[in-house]
Amino acid sequence: MSTAAIGSETGFEAVIGLEVHVELSTQSKMFCGCRNEFGAEPNTHVCPICLGMPGTLPVINRRAVEYLCKTGLALGCTIATDSKFDRKNYFYPDMPKNYQISQYDMPLTTGGGVRLPSGKLVRLNRIHLEEDTGKTFHAGGHMAAAEYTLVDYNRAGVPLMEIVTEPDIANPEEAEMYLGQLKAVLSYLGVSDVKMHEGSLRCDANVSIRPVGTTALGTKAEVKNMNSFRSVVRALRYEIERQAAALRAGERVVQETRNWDEGRGLTYSTRSKEQAHDYRYFPDPDLVPLTIERETIALWNAEMPELPLAKRERFLREHGLSDYEAGILTEDVVTADYFEVVAQAAQSAKQAANWLLGDVRRLLEKHELTLATTRMRPQALAELIRLVAAGTISGKAAKEVCDVMIATGQAPGVIIEQRGLAQTSDTGEIQSLVDEVVSANADSVASYKAGKTKALEFLVGQVMKASRGKAKVDIVRALLLERLG
Amino acid sequence: MITGHELKTAIAQGRLSAVEAASQALARAQSLEPQLRAYIRFTPERALAQARRIDDLVRAGEDAGALAGIPIAVKDIFCVEGEITTAGSRILENFRSPYSSTVVRKLEEAGAVIIGKTNMDEFAMGSSCENSAFFPTRNPWDPTRVPGGSSGGSASTVGAWSVPIALGTDTGGSIREPASFCNIVGVKPTYGRVSRYGMIAFASSLDQAGPMTADVRDAAITLGVIAGHDPLDSTSVDIPVPDYAAALRSDLQGMRVGIVHEFEEQIASLDPQLAELYRKAYQALEQLGARLVEVHLPHARYGLATYYLIAPAECSSNLARYDGARYGVRADPGGDVYEMFERTRAAGFGDEVKRRIVLGTYALSAGYYDAYYVRAQKIRTLIKRDFDQAFAGCDVIAGPAVSCPAFELGAKSQDPVAMYLMDYFTIPMSLAGLPALSVPAGYIGGLPVGLQIVAPAFEEHVMLGAAHAYEQTTRHAWAATPPVAQTAASTS
Numbered sequence: 001m002s003t004a005a006i007g008s009e010t011g012f013e014a015v016i017g018l019e020v021h022v023e024l025s026t027q028s029k030m031f032c033g034c035r036n037e038f039g040a041e042p043n044t045h046v047c048p049i050c051l052g053m054p055g056t057l058p059v060i061n062r063r064a065v066e067y068l069c070k071t072g073l074a075l076g077c078t079i080a081t082d083s084k085f086d087r088k089n090y091f092y093p094d095m096p097k098n099y100q101i102s103q104y105d106m107p108l109t110t111g112g113g114v115r116l117p118s119g120k121l122v123r124l125n126r127i128h129l130e131e132d133t134g135k136t137f138h139a140g141g142h143m144a145a146a147e148y149t150l151v152d153y154n155r156a157g158v159p160l161m162e163i164v165t166e167p168d169i170a171n172p173e174e175a176e177m178y179l180g181q182l183k184a185v186l187s188y189l190g191v192s193d194v195k196m197h198e199g200s201l202r203c204d205a206n207v208s209i210r211p212v213g214t215t216a217l218g219t220k221a222e223v224k225n226m227n228s229f230r231s232v233v234r235a236l237r238y239e240i241e242r243q244a245a246a247l248r249a250g251e252r253v254v255q256e257t258r259n260w261d262e263g264r265g266l267t268y269s270t271r272s273k274e275q276a277h278d279y280r281y282f283p284d285p286d287l288v289p290l291t292i293e294r295e296t297i298a299l300w301n302a303e304m305p306e307l308p309l310a311k312r313e314r315f316l317r318e319h320g321l322s323d324y325e326a327g328i329l330t331e332d333v334v335t336a337d338y339f340e341v342v343a344q345a346a347q348s349a350k351q352a353a354n355w356l357l358g359d360v361r362r363l364l365e366k367h368e369l370t371l372a373t374t375r376m377r378p379q380a381l382a383e384l385i386r387l388v389a390a391g392t393i394s395g396k397a398a399k400e401v402c403d404v405m406i407a408t409g410q411a412p413g414v415i416i417e418q419r420g421l422a423q424t425s426d427t428g429e430i431q432s433l434v435d436e437v438v439s440a441n442a443d444s445v446a447s448y449k450a451g452k453t454k455a456l457e458f459l460v461g462q463v464m465k466a467s468r469g470k471a472k473v474d475i476v477r478a479l480l481l482e483r484l485g
Numbered sequence: 486m487i488t489g490h491e492l493k494t495a496i497a498q499g500r501l502s503a504v505e506a507a508s509q510a511l512a513r514a515q516s517l518e519p520q521l522r523a524y525i526r527f528t529p530e531r532a533l534a535q536a537r538r539i540d541d542l543v544r545a546g547e548d549a550g551a552l553a554g555i556p557i558a559v560k561d562i563f564c565v566e567g568e569i570t571t572a573g574s575r576i577l578e579n580f581r582s583p584y585s586s587t588v589v590r591k592l593e594e595a596g597a598v599i600i601g602k603t604n605m606d607e608f609a610m611g612s613s614c615e616n617s618a619f620f621p622t623r624n625p626w627d628p629t630r631v632p633g634g635s636s637g638g639s640a641s642t643v644g645a646w647s648v649p650i651a652l653g654t655d656t657g658g659s660i661r662e663p664a665s666f667c668n669i670v671g672v673k674p675t676y677g678r679v680s681r682y683g684m685i686a687f688a689s690s691l692d693q694a695g696p697m698t699a700d701v702r703d704a705a706i707t708l709g710v711i712a713g714h715d716p717l718d719s720t721s722v723d724i725p726v727p728d729y730a731a732a733l734r735s736d737l738q739g740m741r742v743g744i745v746h747e748f749e750e751q752i753a754s755l756d757p758q759l760a761e762l763y764r765k766a767y768q769a770l771e772q773l774g775a776r777l778v779e780v781h782l783p784h785a786r787y788g789l790a791t792y793y794l795i796a797p798a799e800c801s802s803n804l805a806r807y808d809g810a811r812y813g814v815r816a817d818p819g820g821d822v823y824e825m826f827e828r829t830r831a832a833g834f835g836d837e838v839k840r841r842i843v844l845g846t847y848a849l850s851a852g853y854y855d856a857y858y859v860r861a862q863k864i865r866t867l868i869k870r871d872f873d874q875a876f877a878g879c880d881v882i883a884g885p886a887v888s889c890p891a892f893e894l895g896a897k898s899q900d901p902v903a904m905y906l907m908d909y910f911t912i913p914m915s916l917a918g919l920p921a922l923s924v925p926a927g928y929i930g931g932l933p934v935g936l937q938i939v940a941p942a943f944e945e946h947v948m949l950g951a952a953h954a955y956e957q958t959t960r961h962a963w964a965a966t967p968p969v970a971q972t973a974a975s976t977s
Contacts, residue, residue, distance in 0.1 A: 048583055048584050051811055051812075052806045052811070053564075053582070053583070053584070053811075053812065054564065054570065054572065054577065054580065054582070054685040054686075054806070054807075054812075055563075055564045055570075055582075055586055055681075055682065055683040055684050055685045055686065056682070056683070057681060057682050057717060057718050057719065057720075058719070059716065059717060059718075059719050060719065087802050089801075089802050089805060089849070091805065091808065091823065091826055093808075093810055093822045096806065096811065097805065097806045098805035098806050098808060099802050099805055146821075149822055151810070278850055278851045280801075280802070280846065280849035280850060280851075280854075281849075282798060282802070282849055282854070282858060285688075285689035285690035285720075285799055286686075286689050286719065286720065287719050287720075288719050288720060
């Protein structure tokens with residue numbers, strides 16, 4: 001187990017384990033044929049089975065099993081050829097059967113780990129498959145005080161995999177790296193939307209601290225309700241400091257569940273009776289044990305795509321990118337694939353990376369689009385890069401063209417034509433602009449002639465401005481020098 | 486008595502319309518209700534619509550199905566689309582099912598005409614039908630006595646000759662015991678032979694649907710309709726369904742019939758008169774050509790204890806969904822949602838259901854799970870093994886279905902353990918998942934009792950074949966008219 005000191009002055013180090021719940025992006029739910037879709041009208045993707053009607057029975061969604069196992073294979077886990085589903089019994093209004101079908105002592109995978117870019121391996125304990133619950137809306141705050149509670153069962157029965165780490169994470173930043181790397185792998189596999197804000201990726205943390213140099217684990221608190229990577233980091237920082245402060249004050253850390261309050265920036269005890277829960281797990285008699293053939297596992301393995309770390313290594317090697325560029329471009333598979341098409345078609349990995357990490361990113365944000373949703377094709381972006389390299393348009397004009405491309409998906413040539421953005425080499429036209437600028441800026445001309453060569457750059461800029469960026473800068477410079485003699 | 490297959494022939498030949506058959510069955514069943522109270526609800530509109538459909542098909546010369554026009558009754562544990570389905574419980578008193586169970590769908594597709602939903606012990610927990618939340622059902626052979634349970638309503642209405650076929654469910658004997666009490670044939674198929682989809686769960690690893698019928702042929706035909714793999718039930722097994730009617734035999738030449746040593750000792754000590762009746766039944770099997778062999782089921786005596794851990798454990802989880810949130814009866818809200826759950830369940834469940842939920846919750850609790858639930862599963866495996874060994878030396882097992890004939894209402898309702906003991910001879914087969922049936926075997930003091938015949942898994946055809954041969958030779962002895970049927974005949 002590797003840990004790191006929070007700070008030598010505190011004398012404590014943190015030990016963190018994460019439990020990540022990931023909704024799988026299968027077509028249908030875990031145990032029935034209802035559509036698995038986020039954001040639909042409440043209670044429209046429901047049927048007698050996922051509503052827990054009397055007499056209904058679950059049937060395992062094979063695709064969900066495949067998605068989980070592929071995740072396991074990507075993370076070096078051992079796939080269980082024999083597995084089973086169990087019932088986790090507890091009463092909750094968003095759970096139609098008042099038990100959740102989950103996996104208790106025979107999870108689909110064990111072992112494995114997530115390799116961080118730093119090289120550190122965060123070991124996994126297990127990945128198991130279960131069904132998601134519905135969503136409750138308490139009118140008037142929490143359940144006890146609510147005047148009434150509304151339940152949306154669209155999410156009830158959505159396939160959910162729970163990925164549990166060993167307590168290998170040493171600090172909040174490492175937790176964020178772990179989540180980033182996990183998210184990248186899941187996105188590459190296409191097994192989940194991995195959207196934390198939509199709840200398709202949810203993270204709970206077990207946090208404890210101990211004096212630096214000791215090996216026994218301290219009493220842990222379970223922190224829940226963290227809705228973004230940023231809130232995970234903030235919540236963990238807060239919780240570690242809270243525990244350290246308690247110990248320094250001679251108090252004890254209580255084993256409990258604590259909720260992260262994003263607004264107030266603190267964790268608070270839920271004072272739930274959860275610790276006292278006895279879930280009375282037992283094998284679900286409605287389902288037969290799950291067996292997975294070795295041939296099937298081999299088949300899934302053969303379908304494994306190139307994974308983020310391998311791709312990152314290859315980008316460094318083949319495209320000569322920086323660590324930073326390769327890291328960001330391989331965060332999700334859409335960006336990575338987009339980059340490769342642009343780099344190939346533009347014959348310049350450097351330019352492709354510059355554009356994607358710079359202007360394209362900024363303009364996508366401006367239009368509230370992503371590479372997956374914009375109509376700009378990577379071939380078109382490559383074309384734009386080639387036009388700049390060929391001197392057909394200026395770098396400045398190219399930004400304007402890119403803006404329109406992202407919004408409309410039009411080809412760069414069309415936009416340049418419509419907006420008259422092509423650079424001009426017409427010396428007659430440029431000459432008249434040079435004449436205008438020279439006569440309008442007598443001071444600068446005088447300065448230049450007095451030996452202040454910087455004044456030339458000012459005059460070049462004025463001519464460029466007058467041409468709305470269309471004049472070729474080397475021609476402008478040549479004509480100015482000639483005129484100023 | 487008119488059997489289902491006789492009715493079907495009459496309808497197919499145009500001697501009787503399906504509408505007439507349904508109307509007569511409804512009229513007769515309704516006229517007996519004051520004495521028997523076998524039905525929670527009649528479904529005349531559904532019945533007549535289906536009967537008219539069948540008559541149209543018959544007139545058009547089309548195949549209307551294996552059960553075309555036969556009036557049937559369905560235990561109120563089976564969901565029927567658009568109909569109230571209560572499972573005999575207050576908590577589902579107003580539950581109108583949005584879908585039909587697979588067996589009901591198959592029966593209706595085969596032309597069966599459902600005339601009503603029959604009474605039962607609440608959530609199938611009981612052996613006398615007295616645990617119905619609504620009213621007890623009575624025995625057509627003596628209305629002061631119980632019809633057995635939990636499928637008591639189905640047994641009573643078939644026993645009273647109102648309908649030739651009814652659907653029941655058997656978890657530990659709930660088809661076989663009432664069939665025995667009401668002088669009809671009751672078949673519990675192999676676990677996995679018939680879909681459980683849409684059958685309200687009591688104990689999922691034990692529950693099976695099965696026919697309760699006037700004779701063995703009706704049972705064979707009905708089982709043929711409802712058996713088979715269902716993609717909606719993972720525990721239903723995907724193996725071909727034999728032609729059960731074609732497997733019916735008239736002799737038992739070459740068949741080895743196992744007689745269970747431990748059961749014979751038990752029955753002799755309980756009731757020598759009943760033991761004598763069963764001995765005569767075994768002799769009849771011998772006279773049909775069977776060879777009797779003694780077999781042993783050394784762990785069967787632990788069946789009851791095993792069953793009363795596994796079944797309540799499963800039921801405690803299966804019945805958790807009845808909380809008033811989504812369907813069924815909801816106690817007046819006020820307080821938080823958990824208080825609503827508690828009040829709903831306190832008011833909605835009867836004593837026996839609560840008793841089993843508590844037993845099962847306890848058996849699954851941390852610290853007790855290994856000692857109770859896990860150990861019970863191990864004994865279950867040993868009981869299965871006993872049967873495997875027994876069937877190495879015989880083709881079917883014959884033995885008692887019950888330890889006494891129908892008892893009087895109230896006789897055991899204050900003594901849960903005495904009631905549990907009613908299932909002594911039927912529970913081991915349930916735990917082993919084996920097919921078993923009860924076929925009428927004679928009378929004790931004017932009250933009918935049944936002979937149980939058991940077969941290896943998925944060998945219902947062998948079991949039905951043997952029962953049919955036995956039924957042919959003994960029909961004269963048991964086909965007496967039940968007393969309520971005599972009354973009905975004289976008044977209608």
